[in-house]
Amino acid sequence: MAEHLLVADGLGKTYGDVVKTTALSDVTFSVERGEFASVIGQSGSGKSTLLNLIGLLDTPTTGQVLVDGRETAALGRRGRARLRNELLGFVFQFHHLLPEFSVVENVLMPGLIAGRDARRSRVRAEEVLALLGLEGLEDKNANELSGGQKQRVAIGRALLNEPALVLADEPTGNLDTANTARVYELFRKVNAELGTGFLIVTHDRSVAQQTDRILEISDGRLVQDVRNTYAAPAP
């Protein structure tokens, strides 16, 4: 039987040494390859903490994260960095592009970090930019783009290494309605064409309702995990 792509097993996170604040407690769920899911919750509910833990950016106080059946706690900072690079793509609320580099160089960066062949990565980067409707902007500086374009470049960067799962934290939080709709269309398109899994963190229920599975977090606990059959794209 194939392993789950990602397993959150009894995850808990407590901050502070003297005054302890529990951000997350005993969260258990698994994500399969190619899933298109969302995590919903009020601001301060612990959903970003959950994303940091399953994105291997932070370590849990209790429980563990398994990626492809591998325990990540024992990997160390270096091992987790490699796994992030190979298996995960990140899209944040802020685009976080590097202003020192051009559009195509920003998209290439995860490939360069992985030490991949520069020429092949460049071809791949151009394909990704084309998929995202950003042809012709390759050599522009990242600062010269509009907000919507910047976020699409950030999505392109997340997709470069063909990750198994893209973790998106309020990816349209800074975008207008038209650009928001465009980004979700793109997520769906990539999910359908490349089989890339998506886990989208949002506080917006209307956004969550466009995904196939909704995980709801409240006060640091997973309170609901439902299939959403209405959201599946028309065949």
Add this chain to the structure above:
Amino acid sequence: MLSLRIAARFLRRNPVQSGLIAAGIAVGIGVQVFLGSLITSLQQNLVDETVGSSPQVTVVAAAEGDPVDLTPTMWDALSRDDRVTTAVPVRRFSAIYRRKAESVPLQVVGGDLGALDTIYDISKRVVAGRARLSGDAVIVGKDFAKANGLAPGDAATLVLPDGRVAGRTVTAVADFGAAAANETLAFVPAGFAGDVLDLGDGQYTAVEMQVSDVFQSTAVADALRADPAFAGTKVTEWQSQNRDLLTALQSQSSSSYTIQAFVLIAVALGIASTLAISAVQKTRQIGILKAMGMHDSRAGRIFLWQAALLGVTGAAVGVGVGLALIVLFSRLASTFTITPQWSFVAVSFAVGVLVALLSSLIPSRRTSRLDPIEVIQSG
């Protein structure tokens, strides 16, 4: 080499800041190169003026007034020692130059012109007449000749230590490079000096030497004192007779080192603070690179590369600035020429790069410890 590529891009993004750090390093290294070469050249010049054309090690008889019997074993010992560049047996005595009612004291050195040239460089220092030491010849200093109205070809009467009077002919007037020598030093043939002092063949008042490295004179003197061939002689050398000069040279070196050290510390502090600011400015970029999977030590290397690029550029420009200052100084102040000390230039360059690298340790460590979440959550 992704770290290097990112480092170069970061530097290019802030050209003014990068230029200022490189300029800081350049000024520091320029001062190093100039000051180091100036002090070294000044000292060489001073030592050369002081002992360049005089004996650096001298062997005399242990009992004052006795002659040194120069034996073949002594010659062997001297020729075996590579540090001794020349050894000249001389016969020295005092005489009085008499002109009408006036009497002028003279220090007379008797020897062969060829041998004497290896220490005193007489032939090249002649300002009038032709250097020749045979028969009744005498070569005198230019100040002595001027004071007494002597020119080549003139007769000079000397009163010898035993009261005899000898008539000599001036063959050449020379500039010995120091006022005292120009006023009182005179050279005569070895045979004449032997007669004056009543010395036999192989007997001299002293054997005068020069050594390849003037600061080796103490070691050479010690070696000769320990050699049985030199039993019954006394060996002196210039360093023990010029303590004040040596103290002055050492003080000069110490003050120069102090200035250089503080210049380097100032440069290091400047680079460290600017790189630290740069590291703070680039926190967001570093955080996002780490989120994408760049590991800690590779992220830390970005600032090490920045420092290396700034260090190499700054130090190279600094060497150019230092050499330009040397040329400018040599043109404007013509009293002596500064010779660029190439080994010192190389060391200064290396020190510049090293200081830059050391200054990057704090920002590098800070960068490698940075947690990507700090950046992502704060936006």
